[in-house]
Amino acid sequence: MPAVFRHADRRLVANRVLATLLVAAVAGSLLLPFAAMAPNRLVSGESVALVAALSPWQTLVLLGLALVLGVACLARPLGEHRGARTALIAAPLALLVVLYGLGDYATRALADASPAARVSQGAAFWVAVFCCALMMVDAFQRLRTPLWLCSIYALVVLGGIVALFAAGTFDALAIMQEYFNIxxxxxxxxxxxxxxxxxxxxxxxxxxxxxxxxxxxxxxxxxxxxxxxxxxxxxxxxxxxxxxxxxxxxxxxxxxxxxxxxxxxxxxxxxxxxxxxxxxxxxxxxxxxxxxxxxxxxxxxxxxxxxxxxxxxxxxxxxxxxxxxxxxxxxxxxxxxxxxxxxxxxxxxxxxxxxxxxxxxxxxxxxxxxxxxxxxxxxxxxxxxxxxxxxxxxxxxx
Amino acid sequence: MKRNLPHGRDALLLVLGVALILLVLFMDALAPLFRAAFPQLDTAVYARESFLKLTLDHLALVLVSSLISVSVGVAAGLFVTRRAGREFEPLVSALAAIGQTFPPAAVLAIVVPLAGFGFVPTIVALTLYGLLPVVQNTIAGLGTVPTDTLEAARGTGMSATQILWRVELPLAMRVIIAGVRVSVIINIGTATIGSTVGAQSLGTPIIAGLVGDNIAYVIQGAVLVGLLAIVSDLLFERLERRYRFGS
Missing domain, CATH: 1.10.3720.10 (MetI-like)
Known part of the structure; x- marks a missing residue:
């Protein structure tokens, strides 16, 4: 790489990829519907925003993780490599909180609704999941992580997601309802x-x-x-x-x-x-x-x-x-x-x-x-x- | 170079192209043939919509989505190979590679809850999916331009814009066109499946035939869309051949 690009320490933002993904994730999460609640299976539901769907502690944790990721993309105090390692911890945690938050919202929303009511995931959910996954890919590329280490990491993250499934977090979601039917x-x-x-x-x-x-x-x-x-x-x-x-x-x-x-x-x-x-x-x-x-x-x-x-x-x-x-x-x-x-x-x-x-x-x-x-x-x-x-x-x- | 080989391909292109046009315009004329082959069917030729209209709808789906994916894809490929965007190159390449493992039919299905049924979700799915090979090949094509050539261009006093238009793009064009070819061929196939989410295309008679147990409809749709794909592929092959420098 030519010397021109090596001025990372003089710039405010060391990792512009992470910064872009973070802005996209935050903007997408706030502007798009996070979930949809429908009275039954066949009609399209009413949109629910992320802030309305998550409980206060979930919102706070997500806000905290977003701040950590915001710091991780700056040139100071962490720099590119420590920033990437930080992102590798914060991004999967944000992913799990978003997943848990969706399942938790579905459980709470359906507790006092008719049995036919359904909660499904919205565009903001997909944007958040997608951006978190890309943040991890970007961090791995920056650290030039060997494939075996990526595999172990992927297994741990997948383990977390499987644990959420096993704990029944998503059972109230429409897609899981559909699954239980068949x-x-x-x-x-x-x-x-x-x-x-x-x-x-x-x-x-x-x-x-x-x-x-x-x-x-x-x-x-x-x-x-x-x-x-x-x-x-x-x-x-x-x-x-x-x-x-x-x-x-x-x-x-x-x-x-x-x-x-x-x-x-x-x-x-x-x-x-x-x-x-x-x-x-x-x-x-x-x-x-x-x-x-x-x-x-x-x-x-x-x-x-x-x-x-x-x-x-x-x-x-x-x-x-x-x-x-x-x-x-x-x-x-x-x-x-x-x-x-x-x-x-x-x-x-x-x-x-x-x-x-x-x-x-x-x-x-x-x-x-x-x-x-x-x-x-x-x-x-x-x-x-x-x-x-x-x-x-x-x-x-x- | 093997100058005599392409003539065979050109002849094939001509024959298949003429066959496609004739079938699109005069499928009705084959009604006796289909009636003889499938005597149990009430109607032997799909008639709810003319094949010309179906073909034009199919082409519209592919053209609109391909125009968007080619312009956005080439722009993205250019951005990540310039100084300002080089930082994004690894992620964009990874995204293009991972994205292409997604089955096109599944992408189409995933877009439906976000964009509804009909023309729009099909366009969205085709555009998104079509982007990936274009981006990938634009990056790869610009990467094949030798650094010596760039140095030489800079040495003759060309500006960055001139180098891009007169050196980089012409040299990368063959690989970029190969990406557009992959993208268009996949999109012709996915537009066929688009008829299951309510976009009218040459897939419409196929699906109608499969649902209504009318094998003649299935054959008519399948032959036309198969010919369309092969003719497009041969056209792109011809186009690629024009940009083969010094090999």
Whole structure:
């Protein structure tokens, strides 16, 4: 970084990112509705401001934490690094207070309301949660925290959130009411979602890895192969799902034994086939890139040591290509989790079923019950696979 | 350079483009075909709205959201690569990367409680989601400009604005266009799902067909939107090819 930017100590604000996030969080929390209270499930509720929703001690604690964060972004007395460490303590605490405050408000508000009344979270809640999360990301980037330390930190924060769930803090919220109504169905669809992703990724890996190796060994095959796979990748998911419905229902009609296996027009079969088609391109591309990235000198050294072609493949090429291949797996896993949402439209099930069911009934909380866990699932899968990619790197390259 | 290869792609673009236009305008003419294939259906061609109107609505969704995301995204990418905004670059990059792990359909669903049903939430969701690849590629594209080149430009006495317009942006353009391409292709797909939150698009006949068990509607919508995506992708590929310098 050029010397011009290193005048942090002469400026009033050392961390302008944190300052911006703090201003956004405070402005968003004060100007937007924090929660909404509705007489029943299907009408949109009346907005409640943050100040009105929180109890006095919660407001005071949040105010205190905001002040701490305000000090943390100044050049004095903490400076950039101690400021970032302070933010790493204050931001998750603010997050937990906001979460607890919302649940607590819902419990208090519903205590003397009709049984059908509902409390759901508003825009200010999302802004506050989002800004707190970004403050933590920014602090980690400033401190250049290693991934394992970030993981432990993330586990502790998640532990706090899980503890709030376990303590029943959110039980009064509409989204949790929705969950309690369909607890068993939710678990089943969650499992279905994971199974669909797994059933797509397995075959995609089995087919994609050799194809990637082929693309590496036979340059002539590369153009047509990537062309065809890119073609699939471009077709919108719902269109590909829908286009597979007809041939599969015809196939199921023609061959009854296939139908017994569950292959029919509507349901899991077209979804899995489409998901496999979408997953192939990133897997093949990254496998090829991984092998292409192995230095020719390394290969020569390996064969010079007397290794056979098979040994070179398994002991040199694959271990060295593994991080790039796993990055491909990371892309496809996240992509498949997202596309499985759309598969619910052709009756494959999964968490998307709640989203579209909720949209059909104008039941927003049911929509969120499908959408929020899907997003969480994608982010968690992305993070876990990122750890796997880091671990798979040879010790010297980490 | 391989000058002869692109002709094949251009021919494909032309054929698919003409097929798309003909299907949009004259889908009715295929009614006998659909009736023969699906004799059990009462109506063989989606008729509640013309395919021309559906396609134009679909394009409007994608164009409006893409215009916003490209202007905001490129501006954001420029801001975080200038001196004043460099401090925000790591966070913006992280945000663009994390944001893209969010499933587009889930983002669409999350926007509904905040913006209601219809055209607006779809535009909001498409814009937000479309921003991310544009920002990411703008930062990446400007990052590929060699420092030597910048030094040389500065040495010839160019001002910062001149360097941006005459050196940095032209050199970064191919990567930026690649980002716009990803953004537009994703948005064409998400606009299809937009019909489940009440925005009329080419997804409307697909959803109507899936709900009403009319497979012909499903095929008509799916073929059109698939062609639209592929034709757009080929157009962007052609555009990207124009900005390939010296490779």
């Amino acid at each position: 607890e068993d169905a939710f678990a089943a669809q969650f499992v279905t979602h994971l199974v669909l992703v797994g059933l797509a990724l397995g075959p995609a890996l089995v087919v994609g890895l050799p194809l990637g190796l082929l693309a590496h060994r036979r340059p002539g095959a590369r153009g047509p192969l990537f062309g065809v796979l890119n073609f699939f990748q471009t077709i919108p998911s719902i269109a590909l799902f829908a286009l597979l419905v007809t041939p599969l229902s015809r196939l199921g009609d023609a061959l009854p034994w296939l139908r017994e296996w569950g292959v029919s027009g509507i349901g899991a079969a077209p979804a899995i086939i489409a998901l496999i088609m979408y997953s192939l391109l990133p897997i093949v591309r990254n496998t090829h890139a991984g092998f292409a990235g192995v230095a020719p000198a390394t290969l020569e050294a390996a064969s010079g040591m007397g290794m056979t072609a098979t040994q070179v493949l398994w002991r040199v090429e694959i271990p060295l290509a593994l991080p790039v291949i796993l990055s491909g797996l990371r892309i496809v896993t996240v992509q498949a989790i997202g596309l499985t949402v759309v598969a619910a439209l052709i009756g494959a099930g999964g968490l998307g079923a709640f989203i579209f069911q909720g949209l059909g009934q104008y039941a927003i909380d049911l929509v969120l019950l499908g959408a929020v866990p899907t997003i969480a699932l994608a982010v968690v899968a992305d993070f876990l696979l990122q750890i796997l990619v880091t671990v798979s790197r040879p010790a010297g390259a980490r």
